[in-house]
Amino acid sequence: MSDVAASPNAAPAPAELYGLAAEYETSDDVLAAATAAHKAGYRRMDAYTPYPVEGLDATLGQRPTRLGFAVLAVGMVALVAGFFMQWFASVEFYPLNVGGRPLNSWPNFIVITFEITVLLSALTAAGVMLARNGLPRLHHSIFNTPGFERASRDRFFLCIEAEDPTFETVDTRAFLEHTGALAVTEVER
Amino acid sequence: MAVTTGTQLVKETTRVLGPGQTPGGIDDTVNTPVLSGKTPMWWWIGFGISAALLGLYLVSVVHLVTTGIGIFGNNQPVAWAMPIINFVWWIGIGHAGTLISAALLLFRQPWRTSINRFAEAMTIFAVVCAGLYPILHLGRPWVFYWLLPYPNTFGMFPQFRSPLAWDLFAISAYATVSLVFWYIGLIPDLATLRDSARSRFQKLLYGVLSLGWTGSARSWGRYMRAYLLLAALSFPLVLSVHSTIAMDFAVSQLPGWNNTIMPPYFVAGAVFAGFAMVLILAIPLRRAFHLRNVITMRHLDNAAKLLLGTGMIVVYGYGIELFMAWYSGVEFEVFMAYNRVFGADHGWAFWLLIMCNLVAIQPLWFRSVRQNPIALFAISVIVSIGMWLERYVIIVVSLTKDFLLSSWFNYIPTFWDWALFAGSFGLFGTLFFLFIRLLPSVATSEMKEMVHHDAHHGSDHYETIRDSYYGEEGRA
Numbered sequence: 101m102s103d104v105a106a107s108p109n110a111a112p113a114p115a116e117l118y119g120l121a122a123e124y125e126t127s128d129d130v131l132a133a134a135t136a137a138h139k140a141g142y143r144r145m146d147a148y149t150p151y152p153v154e155g156l157d158a159t160l161g162q163r164p165t166r167l168g169f170a171v172l173a174v175g176m177v178a179l180v181a182g183f184f185m186q187w188f189a190s191v192e193f194y195p196l197n198v199g200g201r202p203l204n205s206w207p208n209f210i211v212i213t214f215e216i217t218v219l220l221s222a223l224t225a226a227g228v229m230l231a232r233n234g235l236p237r238l239h240h241s242i243f244n245t246p247g248f249e250r251a252s253r254d255r256f257f258l259c260i261e262a263e264d265p266t267f268e269t270v271d272t273r274a275f276l277e278h279t280g281a282l283a284v285t286e287v288e289r
Numbered sequence: 290m291a292v293t294t295g296t297q298l299v300k301e302t303t304r305v306l307g308p309g310q311t312p313g314g315i316d317d318t319v320n321t322p323v324l325s326g327k328t329p330m331w332w333w334i335g336f337g338i339s340a341a342l343l344g345l346y347l348v349s350v351v352h353l354v355t356t357g358i359g360i361f362g363n364n365q366p367v368a369w370a371m372p373i374i375n376f377v378w379w380i381g382i383g384h385a386g387t388l389i390s391a392a393l394l395l396f397r398q399p400w401r402t403s404i405n406r407f408a409e410a411m412t413i414f415a416v417v418c419a420g421l422y423p424i425l426h427l428g429r430p431w432v433f434y435w436l437l438p439y440p441n442t443f444g445m446f447p448q449f450r451s452p453l454a455w456d457l458f459a460i461s462a463y464a465t466v467s468l469v470f471w472y473i474g475l476i477p478d479l480a481t482l483r484d485s486a487r488s489r490f491q492k493l494l495y496g497v498l499s500l501g502w503t504g505s506a507r508s509w510g511r512y513m514r515a516y517l518l519l520a521a522l523s524f525p526l527v528l529s530v531h532s533t534i535a536m537d538f539a540v541s542q543l544p545g546w547n548n549t550i551m552p553p554y555f556v557a558g559a560v561f562a563g564f565a566m567v568l569i570l571a572i573p574l575r576r577a578f579h580l581r582n583v584i585t586m587r588h589l590d591n592a593a594k595l596l597l598g599t600g601m602i603v604v605y606g607y608g609i610e611l612f613m614a615w616y617s618g619v620e621f622e623v624f625m626a627y628n629r630v631f632g633a634d635h636g637w638a639f640w641l642l643i644m645c646n647l648v649a650i651q652p653l654w655f656r657s658v659r660q661n662p663i664a665l666f667a668i669s670v671i672v673s674i675g676m677w678l679e680r681y682v683i684i685v686v687s688l689t690k691d692f693l694l695s696s697w698f699n700y701i702p703t704f705w706d707w708a709l710f711a712g713s714f715g716l717f718g719t720l721f722f723l724f725i726r727l728l729p730s731v732a733t734s735e736m737k738e739m740v741h742h743d744a745h746h747g748s749d750h751y752e753t754i755r756d757s758y759y760g761e762e763g764r765a
Contacts, residue, residue: 151738157510189446229515236500249484
């Protein structure tokens with residue numbers, strides 16, 4: 101972080117700027133600030149909080165997640181595939197007459213079908229969530245914010261990114277300072 | 290009642306959360322022992338004993354693999370003996386963890402939050418202990434993968450109609466989903482640890498494990514949805530696992546096993562045993578780590594109520610088993626029931642089981658007992674023994690005397706049966722001691738959300754009702 105700025109090869113500040121981060125004391129403050137920022141036309145921004153703050157993602161303009169549909173789709177494929185595996189093994193590939201019972205004795209296949217459905221659905225829920233959140237990642241520019249260690253403890257941050265078309269270093273700083281921020285700092289890329 | 294502990298004064302409370310908690314305070318309470326450079330002496334003692342038992346486990350496994358399952362006391366007709374008793378016992382214990390983290394989340398029970406993390410860890414470690422038993426019991430454990438459906442040169446598939454094949458899928462799905470659920474839940478807490486880590490080892494460990502979590506609001510939205518979906522998927526899964534294990538028995542034709550009540554009765558028994566283990570772990574943990582403002586009397590009280598409730602369901606199961614044996618009119622079933630209760634060889638096990646699982650839990654009707662950690666700890670230990678005896682009665686006592694007089698044979702566990710069982714405690718203990726030293730035993734991000742909620746709306750909506758009923762005194 102500071103090493104980059106101190107390095108003689110570093111480009112001038114604006115090109116290196118990731119955004120402006122404002123620090124808040126309470127979740128209500130960050131929620132109010134995010135509402136104001138959205139109203140002021142900012143879109144490329146994100147808030148960082150130690151615990152989920154209800155309504156904050158919607159305030160930032162985030163659409164509701166469609167994770168459930170991905171899980172449902174994979175779950176249905178797993179359901180069919182799990183049953184098919186057992187039907188194929190028992191009826192087509194290796195038919196074995198056990199006590200004269202039908203080869204396609206489907207009630208016996210329910211348990212494994214269910215377990216495969218749940219297993220693959222759960223892995224999808226976890227995997228898609230991580231992928232959509234860009235995890236795992238080794239670094240994120242927001243970690244360059246001074247005092248960001250407290251974002252996982254008891255402080256709330258709102259970062260308006262430099263890539264936002266409405267972003268203007270001086271104006272945005274003035275805007276954030278008026279939202280009741282404890283501090284507004286430039287975040288290097 | 291004020292209780293003094295080493296450095297701080299803790300007032301025991303029946304609220305879900307001790308009064309005056311702050312988000313930063315939660316981190317300090319939970320994470321200080323994890324990040325501290327000094328390891329307390331009790332940890333080394335506990336870890337040392339566990340590691341020694343783990344050594345016994347490894348010796349037993351090596352002896353088992355090199356010699357064969359003849360080292361166990363298993364015989365004909367008692368082909369399923371200690372390994373299966375211990376397998377069912379361990380996996381039952383795991384169930385409370387999933388129930389606390391998934392079912393109580395879906396039912397919006399705020400008191401789950403401070404006990405879910407270590408209960409989930411307990412689940413995973415118990416499943417590890419359980420899952421190794423059937424593999425070790427195979428005879429040739431090194432070809433355990435033959436149980437899996439994979440394209441192979443034999444041109445064969447597992448027998449999918451067999452409950453034993455269902456078991457494999459149920460347990461491996463359960464282990465995987467529990468692990469994923471636990472880890473996903475840990476990510477924000479690992480990020481908190483990363484941000485307050487002091488040593489290079491801690492920075493590396495938590496930095497890598499937290500996967501670069503930033504706590505971004507957009508991430509939290511997807512994260513919470515994924516967590517809810519995992520809970521919704523885990524809940525039916527946990528019910529299915531012990532039902533499947535119960536079907537290993539119920540699908541057979543042996544008197545004492547062939548009962549339709551087996552699946553629900555096994556699930557209730559699993560939750561019963563699991564809550565007993567949660568209490569066995571929570572009571573020393575809250576004392577050792579000064580967590581009494583986080584894991585309060587309310588948690589012990591609620592867990593004790595669930596212990597009593599599920600215990601009574603289990604006792605109902607015992608009654609129905611005996612009733613059905615009589616009502617069926619089948620000679621073999623009637624004899625099985627008579628032998629179970631009054632048999633000269635094993636009658637003691639049934640009556641001891643009734644003492645442990647019916648008589649010992651009756652004091653839990655009284656609030657003074659439910660809020661007395663020492664009494665709860667003692668009852669939980671008795672219940673754990675009782676649940677082991679339940680499986681002993683179902684498995685061994687039913688098998689020793691089956692249909693043919695000529696095949697009746699007694700069962701006596703050998704040294705190696707006991708060594709492997711004692712060793713499995715070492716495996717569980719070693720993992721658990723490492724867990725409480727290296728990872729937060731309480732879900733800090735969820736606790737912080739609750740602190741926020743508590744400050745705005747109070748601990749929960751029952752609190753107001755309870756206070757108006759009992760008055761302030763009722764809380765103490």
